[in-house]
Amino acid sequence: MARIPEHIVDQIYNSVDIVEVVGDYVPLKKKGANFWGLSPWSNEKTPSFSVHPGKGIYKDFSSGKGGNSVNFVMEMEGLTYVEALRHLAKKYSIELQEEEDSPEQREQKNKRQSLFIVNEFAADFFHKKLLEDERGKKIGLSYFKERGILEATIETFQLGYALDEWEDFAQAAIKKQYKEAYLTELSLVSKSEKTGKLIDRFRGRVMFPIANPSGKVVGFGGRILGNRKDIAKYINSSESEIYHKSQVLYGLYQAKKSIRDEDLCILTEGYMDTIVLHQNGVKNVVASSGTALTKEQIRLIRRFSRNVLMIYDGDKAGIKAALRGIDILIREGMEAKVLILPDGHDPDSYVREKGASAFAEIQKTALNFVDFKLQVLSEGKDVHDPRIQSELIKALAESVANIPDRVDREMYVRHVAQKVDITESLMAHAVLEARGEQQKLVRREQKREEARQAVAAPAEVKELKSFEQLELANQEKELLRVMICHFDKTVLEDPNLPLEDKEGNPIQHEEFPVMEYMIDELENLVFENQTYEQLKNEMFKEYLDKQKIDLNKYLSHQDSVIRNLVSDLLTAPETSPLWKKIRPDIDYDSNLTLVTDGAIFHYKSRKVDKMLRECRSKIKEAEQASKDEEVERLCEIYLELQEMDKEINKKLGLEGARKGLDAQL
Numbered sequence: 311m312a313r314i315p316e317h318i319v320d321q322i323y324n325s326v327d328i329v330e331v332v333g334d335y336v337p338l339k340k341k342g343a344n345f346w347g348l349s350p351w352s353n354e355k356t357p358s359f360s361v362h363p364g365k366g367i368y369k370d371f372s373s374g375k376g377g378n379s380v381n382f383v384m385e386m387e388g389l390t391y392v393e394a395l396r397h398l399a400k401k402y403s404i405e406l407q408e409e410e411d412s413p414e415q416r417e418q419k420n421k422r423q424s425l426f427i428v429n430e431f432a433a434d435f436f437h438k439k440l441l442e443d444e445r446g447k448k449i450g451l452s453y454f455k456e457r458g459i460l461e462a463t464i465e466t467f468q469l470g471y472a473l474d475e476w477e478d479f480a481q482a483a484i485k486k487q488y489k490e491a492y493l494t495e496l497s498l499v500s501k502s503e504k505t506g507k508l509i510d511r512f513r514g515r516v517m518f519p520i521a522n523p524s525g526k527v528v529g530f531g532g533r534i535l536g537n538r539k540d541i542a543k544y545i546n547s548s549e550s551e552i553y554h555k556s557q558v559l560y561g562l563y564q565a566k567k568s569i570r571d572e573d574l575c576i577l578t579e580g581y582m583d584t585i586v587l588h589q590n591g592v593k594n595v596v597a598s599s600g601t602a603l604t605k606e607q608i609r610l611i612r613r614f615s616r617n618v619l620m621i622y623d624g625d626k627a628g629i630k631a632a633l634r635g636i637d638i639l640i641r642e643g644m645e646a647k648v649l650i651l652p653d654g655h656d657p658d659s660y661v662r663e664k665g666a667s668a669f670a671e672i673q674k675t676a677l678n679f680v681d682f683k684l685q686v687l688s689e690g691k692d693v694h695d696p697r698i699q700s701e702l703i704k705a706l707a708e709s710v711a712n713i714p715d716r717v718d719r720e721m722y723v724r725h726v727a728q729k730v731d732i733t734e735s736l737m738a739h740a741v742l743e744a745r746g747e748q749q750k751l752v753r754r755e756q757k758r759e760e761a762r763q764a765v766a767a768p769a770e771v772k773e774l775k776s777f778e779q780l781e782l783a784n785q786e787k788e789l790l791r792v793m794i795c796h797f798d799k800t801v802l803e804d805p806n807l808p809l810e811d812k813e814g815n816p817i818q819h820e821e822f823p824v825m826e827y828m829i830d831e832l833e834n835l836v837f838e839n840q841t842y843e844q845l846k847n848e849m850f851k852e853y854l855d856k857q858k859i860d861l862n863k864y865l866s867h868q869d870s871v872i873r874n875l876v877s878d879l880l881t882a883p884e885t886s887p888l889w890k891k892i893r894p895d896i897d898y899d900s901n902l903t904l905v906t907d908g909a910i911f912h913y914k915s916r917k918v919d920k921m922l923r924e925c926r927s928k929i930k931e932a933e934q935a936s937k938d939e940e941v942e943r944l945c946e947i948y949l950e951l952q953e954m955d956k957e958i959n960k961k962l963g964l965e966g967a968r969k970g971l972d973a974q975l
Contacts, residue, residue: 314392314395314396314406318399318404318406319395321404322380322395322398322399322402322404323366323378323379323380323862325398325402325404326366326379326380326398326401326402327363328361328362328363328366328367328368328378328379328382329345329361329363331379331382331383331398331401332345332347332361332368332379332382335350335382335386335613335614336348336350336359336613338361339357343362343363343364344360344361344362344363345360345361345363346358346359346360346361347359347361349370349372349373350370350386350609350612350613351370351372351373351375351385351609352370352372352373353641353642353643353714354372354643354714355643355714355715358370358371358372359371359372360881362880362881365880365881366378366379367865367877367880367881368382368877369877369878369880369881374874375874375877376865376873376874376876376877376878376880376881377865377866377873377874377876377877378862378865378866379398380394380395380398380862380865380866381394381865381866381873383397383398384866386523386613387522387523387524388522388523388524389524390422390423391866391868393423393524397524421492421551422551422552424489424492425492425495425496425550425551425552426526426527426528426552428483428488428492428493428496428498429496429519429526429527429528429529429530429552430526430527431483431486431488432479432483432496432498432527432530433468433470433517433519433527433530434468435470435479435482435483436470436471436472436479436512436517436519436530437468437469437470437517438470439470439471439472439473439478440454440464440469440470440471440516440517441464443471443473445473445474446471446473449471449514449535450470450471450516450535451471453516453535454469454516457582457586457658457662458586458589458662459585459586459589460589463585463588463589466564466588467518467519467561467564467585467588468519468527469516469517469518469519469585470516470517470519471515471516471517472510472512472513472514472515472517472532473513473514474513474514475510475513476509476510476513477507477508477509477510478510478513479498479499479510479512480493480498480499480507480508480509480510483498483499483508484508490508493508494508495550495551496529496547496550496553497511497547497548497550498510498511498512498530498547499511511545512530512532512545514534514535515532515533515534515535515545516532516533516535517530517531517532518530518531518532518533518560518581520546520547520553520558520560520599521562521563522552522558522562522563523562523563523566523610523613524563525563526552528547528550528552528553528558529546529547529550529552529553529555529558530546530547531544531545531546531547531560531581531599532544532545532546533581546599554606555599555601556601556604556606556607557604557606557607557610558599558607558610559596559597559598559599559607559610559611560581560584560596560597560598560599561581561584561585561588561595561596561597562596562610562611564588564593565584565588565593565594565595565596566613566614568593568594569594569596569611569614569615570614570615571594572594572615573615573617574594574615574617574618574619575594575595575596575611575614575615575617575618575619576592576594576595576596576618576619576621577595577596577597577598577603577611577618577619577620577621577635578595578596578597578598578621578622578656578657579597579598579599579622579623579628579631579656580597580599580656580658581597581599582658583595583597583621583656583657583658584596584597585658586657586658586661586662587657587658587661587669590661590665590666590669591666592661592666592669592670595657596611602631602634602635603631603634603635603638603639604638605638605642608638608639608642608644609642611644612642612643612644616643616644616645617644617645617647618639618644618645618646618647619647619648619649619673619676620632620635620636620639620646620647620648620649621648621649621650621651621657622648622650623650623651623654623656624650624651624652624653624654624655625654628650629650629686632648632650632682633683633686636648636679636682636683636709637708637709637712639679640679640709640712640713641712641714643714643715646678646679647676647677647678647679647682648676648677648679648682649672649673649675649676649677650682651672657669660672679709680706680709680710680722680725680726680729681729683705683706683709684702684706684726684729684730687701687702687705687706688702693730699730699732702730703726703730703732703736703737703740704740704744706726706730707726707737707740707741707743707744708744708748710722710723710726710737710741710744711741711744711745711748712748719741720738723737723738723741724737783839785909785912785913785916785917786837786838786839786842786913787842787879788909788912788913789828789832789846789909789910789913790842790845790846790875790879791879791882791909792824792828792905792906792909793824793825793828793846793849793859794861794864794876794879794880795879795880796824796902796905796906797824797825797849797853797859797861798824798858798859799823799824799902800821800822800823800824801821801822801824801827801902801903801906801907802821802822802903824902824906825849825850825853825859826853827906827910828850828906828910829850829853829854831910831914832846832910833850835914835917841871841872841875842875844869844872845864845872845875845876848864849864861876864876865877911958914958915955915958915959918951918954918955918958919955921951922948922951922952922955925944925947925948925951926948928944929941929944929945929948932944
């Protein structure tokens with residue numbers, strides 16, 4: 311496994327434009343010094359996703375995620391750190407010159423990457439069988455040609471064929487020395503109970519590699535040829551570490567640019583629908599691959615467009631799937647239309663029979679989600695029957711209630727009222743009732759989710775949340791903020807030293823790097839929060855080892871808690887409004903020495919204050935137990951702590967305001 315040299319990593323970081331990188335996925339608008347857009351990870355109408363070009367970071371206030379360009383690409387594309395660096399290097403035409411790892415390091419290859427490698431081998435294996443093996447050409451290639459699929463399209467989607475043999479792929483994979491555990495986890499092979507041999511899972515099937523948005527093969531779909539009734543027509547890869555069918559859309563890698571350019575995603579049911587439409591110039595098309603549409607799939611689409619055209623078969627199953635899908639789409643803030651093709655056609659058969667131009671024309675007849683639902687639910691019914699009308703109003707109100715935006719919701723209230731010939735106020739009331747019921751369900755589900763997360767959350771996350779209620783949290787966090795934001799700056803030894811002489815000439819004083827000052831003052835003090843302590847120690851160690859801090863290391867940290875903490879600190883206000891209120895005489899914003907000293911000594915003040923309270927408690931316990939010597943010893947400690955407290959408060963200039971400050975902080 312290759313390693314990217316440090317100087318190349320630096321070059322990548324120095325070359326990337328975070329606004330440009332994020333803008334490939336999220337439409338951004340400039341507001342002040344920063345750029346804002348809608349969160350790609352949550353459903354919102356008001357932008358809370360912020361990009362800070364000066365700092366090279368992003369912060370999503372709705373989900374809490376944050377980081378730099380590399381971390382953003384990791385989140386959006388599901389890549390590892392090294393894969394994200396490669397992605398950005400390619401984007402900015404940076405030659406990687408990767409270094410080879412030692413044999414020992416190659417043994418420690420990331421499992422996830424190994425699974426991708428095995429899948430790439432499998433995709434190439436099946437593709438070659440289709441194009442080069444005589445049996446593959448006779449059966450598999452003939453099938454695709456009969457369906458009108460051109461060789462260029464076969465290459466684009468890397469279509470393949472699995473021979474109707476028991477061990478064809480398994481033997482090739484074993485010869486390449488791929489691990490049995492990986493082959494079975496990817497459900498490419500299984501072990502025979504009789505012989506103990508590895509046997510192929512896909513046999514006698516045309517193969518459809520399923521790729522993630524960055525083009526890496528995560529799984530396969532296989533279609534049996536012929537009319538056999540004893541086995542499934544389609545089988546897919548089983549769930550694995552890299553394949554979750556609810557989080558994948560077939561053809562998205564090939565379609566994502568066109569979806570963004572057209573600002574529309576056409577959603578079909580099957581592999582061939584997607585392939586045929588793509589071949590005929592409709593390139594903004596993906597397939598849910600036979601699975602019910604999920605929130606995760608919708609959020610994948612939303613990275614590129616908020617407009618979806620669903621094209622499902624006109625049979626009962628297709629209509630049912632469309633009805634279920636539109637409500638999920640609307641709930642996720644998408645604009646949804648539905649097209650049901652006539653005469654039992656699917657997109658594949660319609661385009662092959664009628665042509666691409668006819669398909670472009672019929673798209674214009676697509677119905678918005680309300681008109682589609684009304685058409686389906688009213689078919690064959692007397693819409694003037696009060697009971698039928700009541701059922702229709704309630705059903706339509708449930709869909710309209712899903713619309714997140716109030717203005718859009720009110721427009722559809724008016725539209726539905728006209729369609730079913732009722733007053734707007736009656737329809738608005740029905741929607742209001744539906745929203746009330748939905749909100750009850752949402753709150754109930756939120757409570758369940760909170761309970762699940764409370765059980766499943768890592769210990770450090772639980773500890774971090776609970777610690778925020780404790781007294782030292784703000785002080786420890788402020789110290790980290792100073793280190794993160796000012797690690798490359800210097801401070802004076804004493805913030806009270808004059809900066810100018812009587813004539814107004816600048817006075818030169820010895821300055822110290824912020825990190826050295828922090829290390830001197832805090833090295834022997836342990837933060838009470840484990841995550842804060844971990845970040846402090848990692849920064850101290852890096853500075854002592856290298857005399858510098860690589861901020862990108864923490865913005866791309868493997869621990870998401872630290873990653874998000876660092877992005878929070880980078881986007882936090884420079885100076886607390888409370889400090890300005892308490893000490894209006896001091897300009898903290900222009901004096902880093904004051905900011906640094908304030909953070910250090912206020913933390914120490916709180917630390918000593920806590921020790922004083924603990925000491926008082928121990929004195930009382932010793933007095934109650936009549937331990938005179940212990941009482942005397944503790945009293946001496948208490949007096950020493952009081953002296954320390956006075957000295958610290960002098961440093962802060964808070965001797966007379968201590969109680970008021972503590973009360974406010």
